[in-house]
Each structure stands twice: as C-alpha cells, then as structure tokens.
Amino acid sequence: MRGDGFQNKIIEYIKANRVSTTEVADAMYKMGELDPRLRCLVPGSRAVGVVHYVPAVEGSNYYTHKYLRDTPRDSVVYVDAQTCGGLAIFGGLVVKFLMLYRQAAGVVVGGLVRDAHQILKEKWPVWAYGTTPIGCVNKDVPFDENYYLQRKKEIDGAIIVADDCGVIIIPEEKQTEELCERLEFIEWQEDMWFDCIDRRKWDTFDTVCLKKYE
Secondary structure, eight states, rough: OSSSSHHHHHHHHHHHHHHHHHHHHHHTTTTOOTTTTTSSSSSSSSSEEEEEEEEEETTHHHHHHHHHOOTTTTTTEEEESSSSSBBBBBOOHHHIIIIISOOSSEEEEESSOOHHHHHHTTOOEESSSOOOOOOOBSSSSOOOOOHHHHHHHHHHEEEEEEEEEEEEEEEEGOOOOHHHHHHHHHHHHHHHHHHHHHHHHEEEEEEEETTTTT
C-alpha cells in the first residue's frame, strides 16, 4: 500500500526526526541519490517535500519560468537542466520568488546558478552543481514536450530529501510501509551505535560489524 497516507507519514517522520540523507539512503538499502554532483550552497540547509519537476533546455530558462509558476507550496523544486552547458539556470530573483511567494521547501538545480551572494545572505536552501555569473537567456527555444511529460510522469509523486550531504529522491513506488519501518529502524540503530561508542566506549568494529549489542 502506498499513496498520500504513506507519503505524508514519511515526510512528517523525516521532518520531525531530522532524518539525514545518509539515514534515508541506508533505509533504501544504500540507494536513492538524485545526482552526486549536487552540492548544498548554504551549509546547514535542509529540505524535505514532494518534488515539483521543471525543465531547462537549450541554454534558455523560458520553460523553466513557465513551469515554475505552478510550484505547489511546501514542494521541493527540481530543475532538470538539459543542454544548458556552463550557464546558470537562474539566480536570486527566481529563488526569492520560489521561497517567499510560492513558499517552496527548497530548490534543487541539476546545473549551475548565479547570484550566490544573495542566496548565501538570505540562507535560502539551494542545491546545485555550482555557480557562475553567466546566465541562460529567457527566449523561447525548441522544446521536446513529449520528453518533458514523460520525465514528469516518472518523477511526479517522488519525495526529495536534501541536506549538507546531498540529495536523495524517494520514488512513489518506494513510499511503502516497509520504508516507514526501515526509517524507524535506521534511526534506532544510529542511536544504538552512538550509545555504544559514547557511553559503553566500544570500538566501531564491535559496534557496527559485530553488533555485540544484539
């Protein structure tokens, strides 16, 4: 069984317990990283929410702006940049619009961004490959709508979890009772491991490999 019930339960559990991307990946059997190139721009940032998928193509952010208009509240925006080279997809203006006026939970850009000074100053939760002052144009360009719709269909309903370590995506089909139980188990195990190291003064081999607490 899956759907809004488990989706909401997973999101609320991760938020309430500040579950890290490391722990979510462990709960998913060491899987789920969206893109290893993604880096947190503002240290200490966290974002958890249902993904809102947005394209960027051919060195233009025309369609990015178009589909950002419909960003749902509390979602994590994922901008999938294709054929944009070394250009920034957008900068502070768009991030401000998303965070303040659409009330997004975070912004993940599969490419570069600009206006890093503003993002850092405002402490907005943004993940990207890096930064550059050279941005995309905002003109209409050839756009493969079929690819966009197919990719959107694949990603819709997924949950994104992002922090200093990276970005994890939980597809809709993985949002199950088993994952809820795995998240609780990983949290318990982490607490147990730290107790073994901090209080019992065990070494990591006895704790992690031999699991002598069992």
